[in-house]
Amino acid sequence: MTSTVDQPILESESSILDKLIDHLKNNTTEMADSELRVPTAHFIDPDRLVQEREVFKRKPLVVAHHSEISEPGSFITRTVLGTPLLIVRQRDGGVRASLNVCRHRGGTVESEPCGKKRVFTCNYHGWTYDRDGSLRHIPYSHHFEPLDRLDHGLIPVSAEEVHGLIWITLEPEDDKTSVKDYLGPQVDAQFSKFNFKESALVYDFSFDLDVNWKLVMDGSIDSLHPKFLHPYGVGKLVSTNVAVFNDYGLHGELFTPRMRLEEQIDADENLDPIRAEVADGKLHRYCGSACFVFPNTNYIRTPDHVEFWTVWPHDTDPSKSTAKIRFLADPNTLDDKMRARISKSWEILKEAATEEDWPMEESIQENAPSVADSSYLYARNEISCQHLHIGLRQEIGD
Ligand code: FES
Ligand SMILES: [Fe+2]
Numbered sequence: 055m056t057s058t059v060d061q062p063i064l065e066s067e068s069s070i071l072d073k074l075i076d077h078l079k080n081n082t083t084e085m086a087d088s089e090l091r092v093p094t095a096h097f098i099d100p101d102r103l104v105q106e107r108e109v110f111k112r113k114p115l116v117v118a119h120h121s122e123i124s125e126p127g128s129f130i131t132r133t134v135l136g137t138p139l140l141i142v143r144q145r146d147g148g149v150r151a152s153l154n155v156c157r158h159r160g161g162t163v164e165s166e167p168c169g170k171k172r173v174f175t176c177n178y179h180g181w182t183y184d185r186d187g188s189l190r191h192i193p194y195s196h197h198f199e200p201l202d203r204l205d206h207g208l209i210p211v212s213a214e215e216v217h218g219l220i221w222i223t224l225e226p227e228d229d230k231t232s233v234k235d236y237l238g239p240q241v242d243a244q245f246s247k248f249n250f251k252e253s254a255l256v257y258d259f260s261f262d263l264d265v266n267w268k269l270v271m272d273g274s275i276d277s278l279h280p281k282f283l284h285p286y287g288v289g290k291l292v293s294t295n296v297a298v299f300n301d302y303g304l305h306g307e308l309f310t311p312r313m314r315l316e317e318q319i320d321a322d323e324n325l326d327p328i329r330a331e332v333a334d335g336k337l338h339r340y341c342g343s344a345c346f347v348f349p350n351t352n353y354i355r356t357p358d359h360v361e362f363w364t365v366w367p368h369d370t371d372p373s374k375s376t377a378k379i380r381f382l383a384d385p386n387t388l389d390d391k392m393r394a395r396i397s398k399s400w401e402i403l404k405e406a407a408t409e410e411d412w413p414m415e416e417s418i419q420e421n422a423p424s425v426a427d428s429s430y431l432y433a434r435n436e437i438s439c440q441h442l443h444i445g446l447r448q449e450i451g452d
Contacts, residue, residue, distance in 0.1 A: 152208035267375035
């Protein structure tokens with residue numbers, strides 16, 4: 055008689071720690087099977103941008119935090135990849151999204167960025183829609199030929215709230231799957247480790263950058279650069295060129311040691327106390343992690359809070375993008391001390407991003423036309439950065 059043992063969904067945090075310790079002791083890091091070259095043209099070619107945006111439209115994308123539409127009737131309007139959306143909290147707690155485009159003659163129905171309403175009325179001729187997008191009222195309707203009101207509601211867009219985040223899929227694939235199916239069991243399990251559902255939105259920043267969106271994503275999960283580009287800040291806090299990368303299909307997760315772990319190893323300290331802490335759920339005291347959700351999201355965990363990145367391509371210009379960075383915290387543990395620590399984390403991140411990472415990425419973007427026929431090299435040790443480009447290549451069908 056044979057017995058089967060359920061495989062754990064995620065690698066244990068103790069196992070991740072052990073791998074990082076081995077890498078630190080042996081001066082190694084996780085390696086891809088081969089190096090990768092990505093044509094420079096992919097960062098400057100408008101046609102490539104069109105192809106990438108088509109991929110974005112097929113995937114669930116995080117467009118808001120649950121707290122942005124907290125009560126029935128709360129709404130936000132967002133233009134996502136050129137598509138104007140009206141996203142509304144329903145009476146039953148669900149979320150509906152529609153094109154924010156009037157079914158009469160195409161006016162913008164709701165022009166405020168956010169608010170709370172019972173109904174939504176287009177200012178042009180007064181057509182009025184319910185919170186769920188259905189058509190409620192047509193002024194002077196007796197002058198219109200009879201029309202099927204059920205056929206003239208706002209055009210719905212696929213929306214789901216999962217892990218306290220609002221996900222939109224603009225053009226679901228034929229075999230449309232739920233957000234949870236899209237995330238897969240490992241990413242879903244990693245998201246379940248933080249109280250996203252109740253999380254408080256501590257900061258919500260948006261930065262328009264003169265950089266291709268992929269360069270911004272690369273920079274946010276690049277474990278090879280900290281000590282070079284951030285010698286006095288981040289480079290003193292995290293190790294360089296030491297990482298574990300777990301492949302979750304299109305998604306993945308990067309683990310990088312904090313310098314306090316590297317220092318303990320360099321000093322030949324007994325690591326058992328650290329192992330015990332990690333076994334007790336404190337991995338992030340010794341290691342940072344970035345869980346990447348294809349194509350544009352990074353969920354970065356710290357001991358206190360989550361840094362949540364989404365990076366958006368420009369509508370037409372491959373040399374521009376928008377980075378949205380949200381800081382989330384568990385309201386059950388968010389006290390003044392934690393707020394102070396989160397504030398300090400933001401200052402460190404802001405300095406690294408605005409004074410070092412993004413200026414470097416802007417220089418890459420500026421330089422790109424001069425090497426347009428060339429390619430960028432992602433070496434075997436740059437496995438986390440390779441992952442996005444390999445996924446994109448698959449999805450575009452290169
Ligand atoms: S375009 Fe909206 S009511 Fe006419
Ligand atoms: Fe950086």
